[in-house]
Structure formats: structure tokens, C-alpha cells
Amino acid sequence: MPSAETSAPARPLLAIRGLRKSFGATEILKGVDLDVRQGEVVSIIGSSGSGKTTLLRCVNLLEEFQGGEVLLDGEPVGYREQAGRRLRLKDRDLARQRAQTGMVFQSFNLFPHLSAAGNVMLGLRKVKGMGKAEARAVAERWLARVGLAERADHAPSQLSGGQQQRVAIARALAMEPKLVLLDEITSALDPELVGEVLATVKALAGEGATLLLVTHEMRFARDVSNTVVFMEKGLVAERGPPGDLFGNPRHPRLIEFLRGTRDH
Amino acid sequence: MGYTLNFAVVWANLPKLLGGLLLGLELAAASLALGTLIGLAGGFLSVGASRPGRALAATYVAVVRNTPILVIVLMLYFALPDLGVQLAKGPSFIAALSLYSGAYLTEVFRAGLVAVPPGLVEAGKAIGLTRFGVALHVVGPVMLRNVLPALGSTFISLFKDTSIAAAIAVPELTFQARRINVESFRVVEAWTAASALYIATCFLIAAALRGLERRFPKF
Numbered sequence: 082m083p084s085a086e087t088s089a090p091a092r093p094l095l096a097i098r099g100l101r102k103s104f105g106a107t108e109i110l111k112g113v114d115l116d117v118r119q120g121e122v123v124s125i126i127g128s129s130g131s132g133k134t135t136l137l138r139c140v141n142l143l144e145e146f147q148g149g150e151v152l153l154d155g156e157p158v159g160y161r162e163q164a165g166r167r168l169r170l171k172d173r174d175l176a177r178q179r180a181q182t183g184m185v186f187q188s189f190n191l192f193p194h195l196s197a198a199g200n201v202m203l204g205l206r207k208v209k210g211m212g213k214a215e216a217r218a219v220a221e222r223w224l225a226r227v228g229l230a231e232r233a234d235h236a237p238s239q240l241s242g243g244q245q246q247r248v249a250i251a252r253a254l255a256m257e258p259k260l261v262l263l264d265e266i267t268s269a270l271d272p273e274l275v276g277e278v279l280a281t282v283k284a285l286a287g288e289g290a291t292l293l294l295v296t297h298e299m300r301f302a303r304d305v306s307n308t309v310v311f312m313e314k315g316l317v318a319e320r321g322p323p324g325d326l327f328g329n330p331r332h333p334r335l336i337e338f339l340r341g342t343r344d345h
Numbered sequence: 346m347g348y349t350l351n352f353a354v355v356w357a358n359l360p361k362l363l364g365g366l367l368l369g370l371e372l373a374a375a376s377l378a379l380g381t382l383i384g385l386a387g388g389f390l391s392v393g394a395s396r397p398g399r400a401l402a403a404t405y406v407a408v409v410r411n412t413p414i415l416v417i418v419l420m421l422y423f424a425l426p427d428l429g430v431q432l433a434k435g436p437s438f439i440a441a442l443s444l445y446s447g448a449y450l451t452e453v454f455r456a457g458l459v460a461v462p463p464g465l466v467e468a469g470k471a472i473g474l475t476r477f478g479v480a481l482h483v484v485g486p487v488m489l490r491n492v493l494p495a496l497g498s499t500f501i502s503l504f505k506d507t508s509i510a511a512a513i514a515v516p517e518l519t520f521q522a523r524r525i526n527v528e529s530f531r532v533v534e535a536w537t538a539a540s541a542l543y544i545a546t547c548f549l550i551a552a553a554l555r556g557l558e559r560r561f562p563k564f
């Protein structure tokens with residue numbers, strides 16, 4: 082384990098080192114290295130099947146991985162080393178680590194039996210142990226920040242897709258995670274609802290949230306990111322500031338990929 | 346020849362019939378409550394990660410579903426005492442009906458659990474809930490809403506099944522009707538009254554359940 086030194090200021094908030102992940106015999110992630118610094122916004126782009134979703138799910142411990150490590154704020158997540166053997170953490174420890182990252186899904190995944198406020202409050206109450214009144218106040222504050230103050234008591238089924246996704250963003254951010262993972266959060270939305278969700282994410286980025294996101298919206302990636310990462314066949318093929326990556330792509334597959342996305 | 350209907354004996358015994366009806370409802374409610382606990386345990390086991398757990402749930406369901414309910418009732422009441430467990434009639438019948446309904450409810454809950462979208466489980470994990478927390482706060486409530494109609498029809502079935510308690514002389518409605526029958530020879534009146542009471546009660550329960558389902562709308 083390389084990085085247990087005292088927190089040097091340069092240490093990235095998230096450090097992914099040589100991450101390997103297979104489904105059965107098929108290796109999907111083949112040694113991914115990726116850093117995300119505190120307050121940074123990193124966008125992952127890449128063709129379908131390149132492993133973007135799998136990478137985010139490994140970071141949030143929704144998938145097990147077979148090699149390499151993921152360090153969040155210096156702490157290895159998901160596994161511990163014992164007598165040279167790599168052991169998956171217990172459920173309780175996984176839950177504690179997951180609480181430090183937020184995740185927003187493509188398909189919203191709001192809890193259908195709870196109101197918008199109830200969705201935001203569940204983690205505050207049951208994970209953070211907040212009282213009802215305090216959790217409600219925090220939830221209302223976050224719903225207001227995503228522009229849904231008036232919708233606190235609506236059921237998810239009474240909200241538009243864009244509104245549901247903004248509730249999901251509030252639900253993730255209310256937990257005050259160190260890092261937020263967003264996986265193609267506008268892909269399931271009607272085109273006219275995409276803008277409101279992207280504007281919300283952009284505002285959060287402006288307020289200093291640390292974001293690792295996967296997107297097919299190249300304009301958005303260019304606008305919002307400090308760093309863009311191009312994934313190809315389970316590896317990071319190219320990374321850099323959006324100006325370089327979009328303005329002067331070097332990897333032949335990236336050039337081809339960008340040509341493909343400009344068409345629509 | 347010719348049977349003249351005379352319902353006077355029914356009216357005279359109405360308090361006993363209604364008392365039997367009420368007892369049947371109580372037996373059904375208690376069995377539903379216990380059966381739900383068993384069914385929840387069985388349902389979660391049957392979709393769980395533990396292989397022995399899944400085997401246990403499957404065996405329980407298979408054994409109970411292939412045993413006639415009357416046999417379960419008689420076994421618990423007459424055979425258990427020989428094994429050192431002595432239950433009074435009412436509790437013994439409730440135990441039998443709970444065991445019986447628990448098997449059916451295991452299947453109901455299993456189907457309900459399978460129908461909960463996996464994305465909800467992941468969303469629950471993502472905010473930092475433990476597996477138990479996800480089951481309690483996310484999967485459980487969503488599943489229960491989905492199986493509410495099935496729970497309702499199970500309750501109606503259980504209520505009708507309480508008539509089997511007459512076999513061990515629990516004084517519910519069927520037992521009372523048979524008593525009238527034996528004491529007064531008003532065979533038709535006694536059984537007509539019992540049937541009418543069963544039918545009317547089932548209709549009322551069904552209507553109440555529809556109201557309940559409206560109170561908790563589908564997502």
C-alpha cells in the first residue's frame with residue numbers, strides 16, 4: 082500500500098491505481114489509473130462498452146474488482162490486506178465507505194414510496210442519524226438548491242424526469258459526500274429536460290463540489306470539466322484539460338470518437 | 346315429506362353465530378400476522394445469498410403446500426402433545442394456520458421481492474445504507490405495496506379456512522352452525538345462515554381492502 086503518509090496537500094482526493102475488473106472470464110477494466118483532486122470536475126468520455134459505468138461502480142463499491150486499488154482520501158476502499166491476502170470488507174464497512182461518495186444514476190432510482198423530501202431525508206436519518214426536523218430542514222434546503230422547493234411533498238411519480246433527476250442529485254449531495262459520481266445522468270431524459278439537469282450540475286461544480294462524471298454530452302464536458310478522460314477498451318487512453326482533449330486530440334481512437342459525436 | 350323453513354332457531358342463536366364469526370376473524374387476523382412474519386423471513390431467505398437459507402425456505406414451502414391443511418391442524422393439536430408441546434385449541438389452530446399461510450406468503454413475498462427494481466437497492470447502498478437498512482427502508486416497503494392485493498386475498502382465504510377449526514371444536518362459526526344443526530335438526534337453516542354470514546363478511550373484507558389499496562396508491 083503506497084499512500085498512507087500524512088495528508089500532503091497534493092494528494093488526490095480519489096486515486097485509482099491499476100484497477101482491474103472482470104466479469105467472469107472477460108476483463109473489462111485492464112489497469113485503470115485516474116486521479117481526482119479536491120474540487121475538481123473530471124468527465125469520462127468514451128465509446129459504449131469501454132467500461133465507464135463499470136469504473137464508477139467500482140469506485141462506489143457496487144462492483145467487486147480483482148486488482149489494483151481505489152483510495153478515497155488516502156483510505157483504500159472495498160478491501161483490506163491481511164497476511165498478504167486481499168479481503169472484501171464487511172457490509173457495515175462498505176456502507177460506511179459508500180456514504181462518503183454520492184452517486185446519481187442514469188435511471189434516477191428514486192425511492193417510489195417516499196416523497197421528494199423523504200428521498201433526501203432517508204440517508205440523513207438512517208445513515209447520519211439526524212433527527213426528523215433537522216433532516217427535513219436539510220432536505221428542503223437541498224431541494225431549494227436544485228430548484229424544487231415547491232415539490233418537496235410530491236411523490237416521484239408526480240415529477241417529470243428532469244425533476245426526478247434533480248431530486249436524485251439533492252439526495253446524493255445532502256449527504257455531503259467527499260466525491261459525487263454521475264453516470265450519464267441525462268441519457269434517460271427528453272431533450273428539453275436535459276438543460277435543467279446540466280445547469281444544476283454546473284452550479285454545483287461552481288460551488289466547489291468534487292465530481293467524477295460520465296457523459297455523452299461533449300459540449301457539457303467541455304464546459305464543466307477541469308479534466309476530461311477518454312476511455313477505450315478498459316483503459317484510460319488519453320486525459321487532459323478539455324481544451325487540449327477536444328481541440329487537439331492525439332489518440333487515433335479519440336479522433337475517430339469525436340468525429341462520430343460531432344455528427345449529431 | 347316436505348321441509349318447512351323456520352328461521353326462528355337462527356334468530357335465537359344469532360348471538361352465538363356472530364360470536365363464532367368474530368372468533369373466526371380473530372383467528373384469521375392472528376394467523377395472518379404470524380404468517381406474515383414467517384412469510385417475510387421465508388421470502389427474504391428465498392431470494393438471499395445464503396444457499397442453506399434458500400434450501401430451508403424451499404423445503405418449508407414444498408412440505409406445507411403438499412400437506413392438506415386439515416392434517417396440519419390435527420397434527421398440531423393431537424400429535425404435538427405426545428411430543429411434549431401442549432397448546433390450547435385456539436392457539437394450536439392459530440399455529441397451524443400461521444404455518445400454512447406462512448408458506449403461501451413466502452411465495453407471495455418472494456415474487457414481490459423479485460419485482461423490486463435492482464436500481465433501488467443500489468440507490469439505497471449508494472447513500473450508505475447497510476444491507477439490512479436497504480431491506481428495511483427500501484425493499485420492504487416497496488415490496489409490501491406491490492403485494493398488498495395478494496395479502497388481501499390471503500386474508501380472505503384464511504378467514505374461510507378458519508372453518509376448519511371446527512374439527513378441533515374451536516367454537517367459531519362453522520362449529521356453531523353444526524351445534525344448531527345437531528340440537529334443533531334445522532339443517533338447512535343452520536347452514537344457510539352460516540354461508541350467508543361467510544359470504545357477507547368476505548364481501549365486506551374485500552371492500553375494505555379496496556379502500557385500503559386506494560389509500561396507498563400504486564407508485
Ligand SMILES: Nc1ncnc2c1ncn2[C@@H]1O[C@H](COP(=O)(O)OP(=O)(O)OP(=O)(O)O)[C@@H](O)[C@H]1O
Nearest residue numbers: 104105109127128129130131132133134135136265
Ligand atoms: N453485470 C455485468 N455482467 C457481465 N458483463 C457486464 C456487466 N456489466 C457490464 N458488462 C460488460 O462490461 C463492458 C463495459 O460495460 P460498461 O457498462 O462499463 O460500459 P460503458 O462504457 O458504461 O458503456 P455505455 O456508454 O454504453 O454506458 C461491456 O462490454 C458490458 O457488456
Ligand SMILES: [Mg+2]
Nearest residue numbers: 133134135265
Ligand atoms: Mg455506461
